[in-house]
Amino acid sequence: MAQTTFGVGGLTYDHSKRQLPQELNVLIALVLIVAAFELLGRALLGDSFLLNTRDNVDTFFNQARLQIIILQVSIVGIIAIGITQVIISGGIDLSAGSVVGATAMIAMSFAQVATVNGNPNPKAVFLEQGWVDLPVLVPVLVGLACGLLAGLINGSLIAYTKIPPFIATLGMMVTARGVAKWWTKGEPISFPTEPFAGIGKGLMPVVIFLALAILFHLMLKFTLYGKRCYAIGSNEEAARMSGINVERHKVLVYAIAGLLAAVAALVLSSKNLTAQAGMGVMYELDAIAMAVIGGVSLSGGRGSIVGTVLGALIFGVIISGFTFLKLDAYYQEMVKGAIIVGAVVLDVWRQRRRGTRG
Amino acid sequence: MAQTTFGVGGLTYDHSKRQLPQELNVLIALVLIVAAFELLGRALLGDSFLLNTRDNVDTFFNQARLQIIILQVSIVGIIAIGITQVIISGGIDLSAGSVVGATAMIAMSFAQVATVNGNPNPKAVFLEQGWVDLPVLVPVLVGLACGLLAGLINGSLIAYTKIPPFIATLGMMVTARGVAKWWTKGEPISFPTEPFAGIGKGLMPVVIFLALAILFHLMLKFTLYGKRCYAIGSNEEAARMSGINVERHKVLVYAIAGLLAAVAALVLSSKNLTAQAGMGVMYELDAIAMAVIGGVSLSGGRGSIVGTVLGALIFGVIISGFTFLKLDAYYQEMVKGAIIVGAVVLDVWRQRRRGTRG
Amino acid sequence: ETVGVSMALFDDNFLTVLRNGMEEYAGTLDGVELQVEDAQNDVARQLDQINNFIASGVDAIIVNPVDTSATQAMSDAAAAAGVPLVYVNREPINVDTLPDNQAFVASNEVESGTLETLEVCRLLAEAGTTDAQVYVMQGELSNQAAVQRTQDIHDVIASGDCGVTLNIIDQQTANWSRDQAQNLMTNWLSTGAPFDALISNNDEMAIGAIQAMKASGIAMDQVIVAGIDATQDALAAMQAGELDVTVFQDAAGQGQGSLDAALKLARGEAVDQKVYIPFQLVTPANIDQFLAKN
Amino acid sequence: MSDIILRTEGLTKHYGGVHALVDADFELRQGEHVAIMGDNGAGKSTFVRQITGVERRTSGKVWFDGREVDFPGPLHAREAGIEAVFQNLALADDLDVPSNLFLGREKILFNLGPFSILDRKAMRQATEAALKRTAVKIPNLGNTIRHMSGGQRQCVAIARAATFASKLIIMDEPTAALGVQETAQVENIVRTLKDNGESLILISHNMRQVFDLVDRIIVFRRGRIVANLRKEETDGQDVVAYITGAKSQNLAAAAL
Amino acid sequence: MSDIILRTEGLTKHYGGVHALVDADFELRQGEHVAIMGDNGAGKSTFVRQITGVERRTSGKVWFDGREVDFPGPLHAREAGIEAVFQNLALADDLDVPSNLFLGREKILFNLGPFSILDRKAMRQATEAALKRTAVKIPNLGNTIRHMSGGQRQCVAIARAATFASKLIIMDEPTAALGVQETAQVENIVRTLKDNGESLILISHNMRQVFDLVDRIIVFRRGRIVANLRKEETDGQDVVAYITGAKSQNLAAAAL
Numbered sequence A, B: 001m002a003q004t005t006f007g008v009g010g011l012t013y014d015h016s017k018r019q020l021p022q023e024l025n026v027l028i029a030l031v032l033i034v035a036a037f038e039l040l041g042r043a044l045l046g047d048s049f050l051l052n053t054r055d056n057v058d059t060f061f062n063q064a065r066l067q068i069i070i071l072q073v074s075i076v077g078i079i080a081i082g083i084t085q086v087i088i089s090g091g092i093d094l095s096a097g098s099v100v101g102a103t104a105m106i107a108m109s110f111a112q113v114a115t116v117n118g119n120p121n122p123k124a125v126f127l128e129q130g131w132v133d134l135p136v137l138v139p140v141l142v143g144l145a146c147g148l149l150a151g152l153i154n155g156s157l158i159a160y161t162k163i164p165p166f167i168a169t170l171g172m173m174v175t176a177r178g179v180a181k182w183w184t185k186g187e188p189i190s191f192p193t194e195p196f197a198g199i200g201k202g203l204m205p206v207v208i209f210l211a212l213a214i215l216f217h218l219m220l221k222f223t224l225y226g227k228r229c230y231a232i233g234s235n236e237e238a239a240r241m242s243g244i245n246v247e248r249h250k251v252l253v254y255a256i257a258g259l260l261a262a263v264a265a266l267v268l269s270s271k272n273l274t275a276q277a278g279m280g281v282m283y284e285l286d287a288i289a290m291a292v293i294g295g296v297s298l299s300g301g302r303g304s305i306v307g308t309v310l311g312a313l314i315f316g317v318i319i320s321g322f323t324f325l326k327l328d329a330y331y332q333e334m335v336k337g338a339i340i341v342g343a344v345v346l347d348v349w350r351q352r353r354r355g356t357r358g
Numbered sequence C: 001e002t003v004g005v006s007m008a009l010f011d012d013n014f015l016t017v018l019r020n021g022m023e024e025y026a027g028t029l030d031g032v033e034l035q036v037e038d039a040q041n042d043v044a045r046q047l048d049q050i051n052n053f054i055a056s057g058v059d060a061i062i063v064n065p066v067d068t069s070a071t072q073a074m075s076d077a078a079a080a081a082g083v084p085l086v087y088v089n090r091e092p093i094n095v096d097t098l099p100d101n102q103a104f105v106a107s108n109e110v111e112s113g114t115l116e117t118l119e120v121c122r123l124l125a126e127a128g129t130t131d132a133q134v135y136v137m138q139g140e141l142s143n144q145a146a147v148q149r150t151q152d153i154h155d156v157i158a159s160g161d162c163g164v165t166l167n168i169i170d171q172q173t174a175n176w177s178r179d180q181a182q183n184l185m186t187n188w189l190s191t192g193a194p195f196d197a198l199i200s201n202n203d204e205m206a207i208g209a210i211q212a213m214k215a216s217g218i219a220m221d222q223v224i225v226a227g228i229d230a231t232q233d234a235l236a237a238m239q240a241g242e243l244d245v246t247v248f249q250d251a252a253g254q255g256q257g258s259l260d261a262a263l264k265l266a267r268g269e270a271v272d273q274k275v276y277i278p279f280q281l282v283t284p285a286n287i288d289q290f291l292a293k294n
Numbered sequence D, E: 001m002s003d004i005i006l007r008t009e010g011l012t013k014h015y016g017g018v019h020a021l022v023d024a025d026f027e028l029r030q031g032e033h034v035a036i037m038g039d040n041g042a043g044k045s046t047f048v049r050q051i052t053g054v055e056r057r058t059s060g061k062v063w064f065d066g067r068e069v070d071f072p073g074p075l076h077a078r079e080a081g082i083e084a085v086f087q088n089l090a091l092a093d094d095l096d097v098p099s100n101l102f103l104g105r106e107k108i109l110f111n112l113g114p115f116s117i118l119d120r121k122a123m124r125q126a127t128e129a130a131l132k133r134t135a136v137k138i139p140n141l142g143n144t145i146r147h148m149s150g151g152q153r154q155c156v157a158i159a160r161a162a163t164f165a166s167k168l169i170i171m172d173e174p175t176a177a178l179g180v181q182e183t184a185q186v187e188n189i190v191r192t193l194k195d196n197g198e199s200l201i202l203i204s205h206n207m208r209q210v211f212d213l214v215d216r217i218i219v220f221r222r223g224r225i226v227a228n229l230r231k232e233e234t235d236g237q238d239v240v241a242y243i244t245g246a247k248s249q250n251l252a253a254a255a256l
Ligand SMILES: Nc1ncnc2c1ncn2[C@@H]1O[C@H](COP(=O)(O)OP(=O)(O)OP(=O)(O)O)[C@@H](O)[C@H]1O
Pocket: D015, D016, D018, D019, D020, D038, D039, D040, D041, D042, D043, D044, D045, D046, D047, D087, E137, E138, E139, E143, E146, E147, E148, E149, E150, E151, E152, E177, E179
């Protein structure tokens, strides 16, 4: 029973009682919510939430629903990955949604086709300059550059002027929203080129989301970058005294968050075949909620990408489940608020029962 | 030079170098911004921002502008007072704006007149029940009860389930927005009674705002309530170990914030003679920004109502200044973001120079 | 039959009337079930809602587009799943390439702003003004109706159809909101510049402006105030002699029309693919026709 | 026996796989001063946290002042009459010294429930008096605790526990950060408590101090109580032998 | 003189009206071990914070290793060769022990700049070795520092400073929270440093320890250096007299 493998000095440590990973709570919440929808569906509608019940399709699961559950949270999920690493390193990013809007507008204006149905593209911003039918790399690079810039500004403000991240990114939120509207005086931009439209087609958003999730999971767990995120989020003063260049790291963290917001913007505008100044409004709040539901601590130093992905799935299941149950839209919002709270309550409660808190 | 009045043990303390109140920074920022608008106005438009330049009026200042500067931030200012005490005690309230929306809808539906221009009021919610032309006390009490309820739910969740305030109030934000839309299925409610319309008439919002500001300034500075807000925000564990009933206090803090949101809702719907489900959206972010610009620390334990009032005035000056300069709306937003950041940068910078940080 | 409906947003005065019209009408039909979702002004959310409808196997979908330039992706999604789709209230950008089982019932926002501005011109001319100073209040700048209605004003000025010269003193957004409009108008009044008319992108902002003017003691028969939507509040203000111009759009009619089209498509019947519903000018002269409508 | 103020039976605390406190049986008589010694990580602070309700124990029973108790929080322990100086000091960093000293027990001018008006002047004066007893030097009582030196902080915590009447005082390494003078002063305070008949549990690593101040020494080792020694019957060498495990009494530790 | 590793001249720090450090002139020779003693709040930690760049001084000059320096942050001080154990320990509460020990100096498997892959196994093994030297007992190195006892935390901080080669080690009350055994072990570590010729500044309130370990004792009082005593020429009584102000050398303190 008593093992001492992980300690020094020969103290009793009961290895069998090692703490289960925190993400388990989130997984349990996810399963509970899915089960609730499945049961309610069978009881109220006589229909199944996850399994296929249509005769014209012969799959076991309702494929369309499984896909939309994750597809509809992929884009906010990409933002949530960036926000997760920001929160772990002790910050917050309120600007992500607005950066998505601004980036989508600017990138999309470099992704326009020259003619629509034989007529010159009515929505092309740079038609006169002839910047149409450009290779897909152009809007992608332009978009990433926009996100990077926004992130660098956020990061530099936070690192070097020491203002609270809440304020720096709130300022960026207001400013980026202004830029998004100013770019075309509020006019939406449509009709992207075929290759650009390919970025967000079909299940591409899911693929991009999951690939990024895996990448950042590895980065946070196994690299210097990750270790420093946790260290700075846990105790910034200690990290600084230990010789970590806290300022440079923060700039990097926010720059990466900006890049991820840009990726989200590219996927979003490609998927919708349009860019609008109002795109992405409030996405940051959903993204933060996903992270926190996934066990990321808002005071920094704790959390994981796996948790955030599970948190995103909870959101996806909720949205699809409500539509499945034909719940009135008013009640949807009311219940959604309650479920967000409920998922976190479950997490806190299980952690306390295990004695790691209080 | 050396005085020891404030210490024990006979140590050197140079009383003359006592730190100036932190609010001074905010005041300086305010003055700088006003000066900037005054100068820009004279340079670009040949007009004065603050002084009267109209022949048909004979006041020294431009009274109308002075009034609107504060009038337009009074309602968000009332919310900011509530949020200030929440932040000082270590929390955050994202639900205030949505609670305003829900409260305005519910309260307004009890403040309807029976007839409009001789016809039965087309917007009255409880016309059939005959709940029209009720005394003004009814909608006021109903509204305050709504705000109180929302605050009590927020506070109880945070205090007793120990979930982060960010999440509890985010949940409430989503839920309250749902309630606001559900109440009349999205229909706005107009045509309130004369006495109800009086609540927000003319400069009443300013009077209410300033009265509440003074009340809460005194409360935070001189009562047990205030001391406990600061103590809990500074170190919750220590406060608990010292025998403060942290849970009960938190419920009280959020309940009061809810009440203030309800006051804001009453003033807002009365001033506009209508209630709409979308009212108050994002007010919480402005309110938080006002508080932080005013020197309230988002990590709790520090800040004051005086600072928040000054922060609110900065907002008011910015809005009026932009309109005065006829700045395009796009640029307004971009510049507003920068000014929010700039005001806080100034504050942080001055604090560091004085050596109280780092 | 189940029909999925995705509305651009719930807390909009006009769209609420449309939605309620649709739901009331569905209540009178046998075996028709509506499932109404709120896209909360987010194009991406709207597309996801359509995909959720498809996953739930609805028989037809009605979309009130958040933005008409985002309709291509929605048409593609519905077409791929073979579910009929009807756009309501706002004309989709892919109007000329709609698949066979898709249609729209909408009005053209170019009309609304144009009707509003021309009526303001007429009233100004009637009052003998030749060189008019006007303020323009815009809706949310990221919103298509706001952009279009503002553009209409400029187009009328440029076309020369307006008998008088309109000088725009300032043009600002009040985000569709009555409260922001009150504040904005008060700020304008504090500059002391004289003006003859206020052209607003909707009635709510016009009413906010009126409240601000009344508070500053401006005689309401000296200025012309114009809005769009013909809401009950606006009609009351018009009866009180404060609001001079508004523009009516048959919300409930559009709701019914779109549902009819959706049901027909679901049953494989033929429909008119394009149905335009015109805007109508409302003035004190014809107000009685509209009192019971929106 | 009514003169036993505190008794624990089988008190146990596990943190996940860490058995920080195992089967602690402990008794403290009214007016007795007892020291707890032991290696770092032996479970001394854990023991204190279980008694004062800061944490919920895994198992075991506690009697205080004649009644079996299970405090849901430190507030209840304090109300029952236990004052504690915790190792982490439990001070509010952003408040000044008087506010910290009276934290949770503020002096009131008018009673209006939670909105009572504070008597700031009385608190400042009482603070000066309380701190003088510890001999600490603090240049400006109006400065926030955040800006105090390690020893200044500790003196504030000690002054707080010593100022309010109680049935049992627990001090977890109270003099660890104190200077020579301040340590002597605090030891004087402890002696005064003895004279007043107040019971005390003192955790300390300082052998001289322990032998100077207490009646009895309890030694913790690896979460267990391994020795219970009357001061007269032992000496420093002996205690160290118990601490390092070179010696062991026939207590629960027999199971080791 | 090239054998002077650290020198300060007129080093002064004011916090608002608090004159925490006034005109400190200090010299440390290569390989010398010096103790700083003084009352709580005398300015000892403040002195350390100015030297290591944690705070910016109000005035005065510092020479380190032959060059005049003004470190903008602790990172630079460390790069120049100063290791410090600060009084507040500077540990990241949410990280485990190896991560804290190697904080800012992680072992790398592949170098990819900021995205380098960590060598977690090597760090764990090195941690076990480093901690064994302090004799501390930690049941699970994978636990977060937040859940360690006061002494365990302190040992981690000491192990960190002692593990990495440096020109000057500063320890601010390193054994304050340590048990008997651990204290002895840490004192051994200090002796090893002496043998290796590393310079050391030790802040401590423990007279026995100071006389055991160092060559020279500096006494701070009210922000000023009031005595500079060679160990052989003084004794405990004498030092206490300087600390309490009963005695005073003809240093800058003459101005008092
Ligand atoms: N919250 C916790 N979670 C996990 N382990 C803990 C927790 N608190 C304490 N421990 C572990 O329990 C053991 C006992 O800790 P405790 O703080 O009681 O020691 P202590 O005897 O007070 O030591 P010190 O003399 O260093 O203060 C230690 O091994 C410590 O790591």
